[in-house]
Amino acid sequence: MSLALWSIPLIGALIGWFTNYLAVKMIFRPQKPVIVPVLGIVIQGVLPKRKPEIARSLGEIVARELVSFDEVAEQVSKKFHREDLVNILAGQANEAVMKSLPSVTPEPVKAMAGHLVAGIVRHQAPDLLTEFTGKALEEIKKQVDLAKLVEDKINQMDWEQLERLVLEVSSKELKHIEVLGGVIGFMIGVVQLVLAYS
Template identity: 25%
Template structure:
């Protein structure tokens, strides 16, 4: 021991540098590991050499896992649309609805019977337009009720969520980073403390052996162990547990359930399950053909009712083929105008659907395992790569540390 103190007095700067450099190794490898999880968004390099962030590289799988938890346990397509009141929707889009009905009536009449339409007195033409406008709100109400009654056939919520996340990898990154921001801070800061503790052990090992392999081995151990331990401490134990009768610990992510739920719910409501995205998915998603078929049937039924007893005369005047074509053309024009008309309900729909509060409330009801699944995929997928990289970087820095120590010692 006296020899150690004598050596320490002579090379005190060398010994003091060891835990400090070990702390730096722990911190630096954590920052690199966290960055490697999310950056770069696209592959950089020449295969097989290069790198793409783990989350963006596995975007489809990550999005699917996150979406499974979201749509299976938190919110359903029916829940999203069931809160929209048909009367309120009609009121919100009243102006574009009536304007659109008038324009469509004029355009179709001019397209199929221009001479006849122009020869009609203005009062007659206005009467026809008013009849069309009077029917329009009823069509919207009926259509919305039909959609809500058979929502799974016209709105694929999971496809909407996955499509948006895969298309926007930066958004997918943001979800995991926002939900786990304090966990990532903990990982980085834990590298300092764990690294410093290992550095103290390294200091005594170096004093006892003076073996140059001590530095890189302890550097690799610091990079590997601190990564592994930090990841374990984020998710374990799932319930608060007392250790050594002194301190209590619960997995950090699970301990922050309320805070995470609020952040996660707000982000999903603001970025993914938004009225604009829902409307877009309904109108242009994989099930949109079924919606358009509903719209066509509704519009054609209205036209048949409007023709009433005069329908045989109308068919006789324009021909049965052209009559069917008119109905088809009206339906197409209605569908063309739907996206613009639906923008008028976005503010109302956001309040009515109340996605944020729904998600927060439902997240509080999740089991520990289900709650962990919200962010665990970001850590679990290829986490061995991150731990290995931490060990390799730590080993490399340890080699540099040998050179530094030898120079300081001389």
């Protein structure tokens, strides 16, 4: 079998690699529609062409499958140190009472009044905070559309940013696709060679 015949698998590998290389590039480019002369075919990268739809789908997936508002609220509640906040409120109430009393009021009376109000705050604040945070989170839930937030964020990104983001995540896999095209092309060439001379 002559050496020239082995060019068949090599050409197959080259065609397979180039086809996949081109397919990967066409995920991102051209960014704007390009009309092929004579044929009149309009070519545009998959991601640039479908960016609004992709942004909407990603927003829905994030909101539905990855991060729900209830999970966000739960995490906020865990990080929310209620006891510390109650102590801060009680301290501020104590200070406010002592400052608001007339200067002629004896210091022991001021201190007693301040401590009394601080005690009331410490007693009532936990329930009030629970009610307040619950209502606040419900209101935020009504006002904030997580899916729309993600969609808008993606749509606001310029194309270079979005391309870099995708490549950072999947550049290795995309390279594997290119190489796989070459391997498959080579194997097909070998099969053709074997069939031709068997």
